Amino acid sequence: MNPILECQGLSKRYGSSFYALNNLSLSIGRGQIVGLLGPNGSGKTTFIKLINDILVPTSGKILIDGKEPGVETKKIVSYLPDRIHLDDSMKIKDMIAYFSDFYTDFVTDRAYKMLTDLEIDVNKRLKTFSKGTKEKVQLLLTMSRDAQLYVLDEPIGGVDPAARDYILQTILGNYNENATVIISTHLIHDIENILDRVIFIRQGQLALNAAVDEIRMDHGKSVDALFREVFRC
């Protein structure tokens, strides 16, 4: 089977000379949870936007399941942006109906199950919830699709620590074993137990692409400790 994501010499320039991504080449296989990690401004969101066809590469190639990002790849990629993009005035149950109409792979029962577990009232409008709960709703909707690739940009930033574990278990429990999840986050300590692999990005370039087990064996440290060492200011 081809990798779910491949990029070759991928670069993105903003303005006339600043490269947010610079000659990135990597391949991500199926059936794993991958941490996309790097300091502020290292190019993570730019990379995620390229995967989701929100930005176009300046040079190089990016392929999702062998195809350039576009209408076809959006059918198999479930994307959680780094900010809330849902219509605040909608009731949660109407959002579920909307997602279910829009995405053929949306699993309505799964969404309701997670909302019940988190005691989120589906009859209320999104704007009546706190920022953290809004983030949970957005993540639940993203994870309720049967996608081949989930791309989550900062999924647990605003969620309280007690709910983070539930959210992480939700991520683990709601994707099929052939799917891949890419998670960009600064909360490395919180998520490293669910990661199979990590990609470190520094100034738009690949600094490390390794299995978490390899890091623990080769470096004798956690991903969080290695990150702090590699990116020490």
Ligand SMILES: Nc1ncnc2c1ncn2[C@@H]1O[C@H](COP(=O)(O)OP(=O)(O)OP(=O)(O)O)[C@@H](O)[C@H]1O
């Ligand atoms: N639209 C834009 N125009 C110009 N520069 C931009 C634009 N978007 C991002 N940048 C710059 O590109 C670089 C990479 O930004 P990006 O948002 O991809 O980083 P990031 O790793 O996601 O950062 P963070 O961890 O802070 O969210 C940063 O220096 C940022 O200022």
